[in-house]
Amino acid sequence: MSYSRNERDLPELTDNIGAQMQADRKKQYGDADLGHERQRLSRVDKIKHKGPHDKACQDVADDERLAKEPHDSRDRGRDSYQDTYFYEKFHEKPAMYRHDIMAFMWLTSLFGKKKHSPLFFYNTLGREKQEFTLPRQAREVRMYNCGPTVYDVQHIGNLSAFVFADIIRRALEWNNYMVKQVINITDVGHLTSDADEGEDKMSKGLRREGLELTLENMHTLAERYTQIFIADLQKLNIDTEHITFPRASRYIPAQIAMVRTLEEKGYAYKAEDGIYFDTSRAPSYGILGGLNFEGQKEHARIETGATKRNLTDFALWKFNDLLGWDSPWGKGFPGWHIECSAMINATLGRQIDIHTGGIEHIAVHHNNEIAQSEAALGKKPLSRFWMHRAHIRLEGGKMAKSEGNVVYLSDIIEKGFHPLSFRYLLLTAHYRTPTNFTWDALEAAQTSFLKLRRFVDSESHSGSPPRQWQKKIQECLNDDLDTPGALALLWEMTKEKDLSTRDVRAAILDADRVLGFALDKPDAEAEALLRSKFGVSVEMKDIPERVKTLIDAREAARKEKNWQHADKLRTELQKMGYSLEDTSDGPHVFKKDVL
Numbered sequence: 001m002s003y004s005r006n007e008r009d010l011p012e013l014t015d016n017i018g019a020q021m022q023a024d025r026k027k028q029y030g031d032a033d034l035g036h037e038r039q040r041l042s043r044v045d046k047i048k049h050k051g052p053h054d055k056a057c058q059d060v061a062d063d064e065r066l067a068k069e070p071h072d073s074r075d076r077g078r079d080s081y082q083d084t085y086f087y088e089k090f091h092e093k094p095a096m097y098r099h100d101i102m103a104f105m106w107l108t109s110l111f112g113k114k115k116h117s118p119l120f121f122y123n124t125l126g127r128e129k130q131e132f133t134l135p136r137q138a139r140e141v142r143m144y145n146c147g148p149t150v151y152d153v154q155h156i157g158n159l160s161a162f163v164f165a166d167i168i169r170r171a172l173e174w175n176n177y178m179v180k181q182v183i184n185i186t187d188v189g190h191l192t193s194d195a196d197e198g199e200d201k202m203s204k205g206l207r208r209e210g211l212e213l214t215l216e217n218m219h220t221l222a223e224r225y226t227q228i229f230i231a232d233l234q235k236l237n238i239d240t241e242h243i244t245f246p247r248a249s250r251y252i253p254a255q256i257a258m259v260r261t262l263e264e265k266g267y268a269y270k271a272e273d274g275i276y277f278d279t280s281r282a283p284s285y286g287i288l289g290g291l292n293f294e295g296q297k298e299h300a301r302i303e304t305g306a307t308k309r310n311l312t313d314f315a316l317w318k319f320n321d322l323l324g325w326d327s328p329w330g331k332g333f334p335g336w337h338i339e340c341s342a343m344i345n346a347t348l349g350r351q352i353d354i355h356t357g358g359i360e361h362i363a364v365h366h367n368n369e370i371a372q373s374e375a376a377l378g379k380k381p382l383s384r385f386w387m388h389r390a391h392i393r394l395e396g397g398k399m400a401k402s403e404g405n406v407v408y409l410s411d412i413i414e415k416g417f418h419p420l421s422f423r424y425l426l427l428t429a430h431y432r433t434p435t436n437f438t439w440d441a442l443e444a445a446q447t448s449f450l451k452l453r454r455f456v457d458s459e460s461h462s463g464s465p466p467r468q469w470q471k472k473i474q475e476c477l478n479d480d481l482d483t484p485g486a487l488a489l490l491w492e493m494t495k496e497k498d499l500s501t502r503d504v505r506a507a508i509l510d511a512d513r514v515l516g517f518a519l520d521k522p523d524a525e526a527e528a529l530l531r532s533k534f535g536v537s538v539e540m541k542d543i544p545e546r547v548k549t550l551i552d553a554r555e556a557a558r559k560e561k562n563w564q565h566a567d568k569l570r571t572e573l574q575k576m577g578y579s580l581e582d583t584s585d586g587p588h589v590f591k592k593d594v595l
């Protein structure tokens with residue numbers, strides 16, 4: 001990762017690529033196309049003078065090799081062209097827009113909006129916490145989250161990965177970054193085992209629903225479960241409007257093109273049941289870790305026989321006479337891993353900033369994505385940061401659909417819980433430690449979520465966040481998304497006598513930009529739950545004298561630190577239907593109908 005060398009060599013390097021691409025296009029399309037081509041190359045030239053997207057990570061050796069490689073096939077030329085096209089599409093804004101962004105950045109720096117402590121994420125790639133910054137020339141964070149296989153409803157374990165991705169997105173925006181987020185929809189090619197064995201999950205879904213194995217039925221099934229997935233994300237307060245959801249089945253040509261590139265570069269070979277990636281050709285294969293080579297050796301001997309050249313090789317394209325698409329290798333469908341690599345390149349570019357998934361993706365799926373993307377596109381690393389969420393356990397056991405041990409968001413809602421109570425529960429544990437889901441824990445999370453909401457509702461105006469507290473909360477969230485730490489600070493702050501409710505409210509709402517409980521938005525469901533749990537808020541003037549006397553007596557007992565008497569009075573009040581929430585401004589009183 002030589003910084004200075006990158007800077008010095010870049011113009012020459014890009015010239016080489018540009019000249020090579022021009023020659024390719026001329027060879028492919030003749031002179032007629034060169035007018036348009038000249039315009040396009042002048043845009044490439046503009047990009048060149050802005051510098052690389054990521055100087056620190058650009059692998060010059062790879063790019064040089066890419067520039068020198070013969071571009072004699074049509075697909076190879078298209079590959080480079082596609083790359084430039086997407087770079088321009090997503091990173092080249094119209095001039096007016098660019099000026100707006102620059103003015104905005106200048107203004108935010110002028111008013112000290114860059115107030116936050118440094119942002120650290122645990123990067124699986126380096127196995128350590130690393131400071132997240134964006135390369136100087138980049139304008140937005142490009143984030144890809146491995147998405148669901150839509151052959152069924154996603155359980156809460158699956159959904160937790162997207163709440164995690166949402167917290168990353170919110171934390172980035174809170175730190176003044178713009179984010180382009182992509183969650184892929186796997187509607188083809190994911191086998192029941194991640195290691196190219198077993199049945200295709202979509203085919204399994206079709207059979208379960210008694211549908212014939214056709215691409216049309218597969219599409220209908222996939223869309224139904226995609227819509228349920230997106231609706232569930234919305235219930236968890238994830239802003240799906242700003243997320244791109246590419247469907248794997250709509251990127252088949254891009255996947256075929258990538259497999260062909262790998263074939264031409266000598267990374268792929270034909271086996272009995274498909275085209276495979278030769279992992280022995282990728283020296284840094286398995287860089288993310290998690291691979292159990294010995295264990296795989298045993299497994300591979302039993303399951304795959306002589307099909308693969310190496311134990312860790314994986315399918316790029318699977319032959320299938322019944323279902324699939326035409327390809328240079330016959331009818332079939334793409335492997336699950338190539339889908340992500342092709343769609344990352346198509347929607348975000350050759351290199352991205354953050355790639356997420358569950359920890360179960362590290363060993364096979366993500367190591368495979370890295371191997372094939374870097375081999376096909378010549379850019380390292382595929383993603384600068386790799387972030388993984390730990391598992392959700394169910395009542396202490398493994399949550400697995402195959403074992404019937406699952407909970408869906410619809411179960412949570414049917415039992416009368418607010419869906420954001422589940423979000424709250426997820427944030428009470430750090431994302432790198434397993435969260436244990438129990439119905440009691442959900443009940444406790446719901447109480448906390450509602451109480452936080454009630455605190456915010458108890459004051460209609462916001463002051464300004466107390467600086468010391470705000471700083472502590474920021475440090476927590478910017479320290480690899482320590483949400484349990486931030487929540488603990490919020491509760492501590494509400495009990496702080498020296499702070500006004502308005503100021504505490506402002507600090508809670510500021511933190512909620514990352515936590516995402518929508519505390520400042522009207523929410524009829526939460527209001528109804530609050531009413532049934534705690535009653536309605538009442539003003540002191542509307543409280544009967546005898547109740548007021550008891551409240552005053554309790555306050556006096558608290559001042560004298562006579563906790564026993566204070567508790568006795570609180571119980572007495574509860575019997576009469578009154579509950580109290582102590583705040584720095586005195587108790588807030590709630591009235592509930594007593595049967």
Ligand SMILES: [Zn+2]
Pocket residue numbers: 146147340365369
């Ligand atoms: Zn993936």
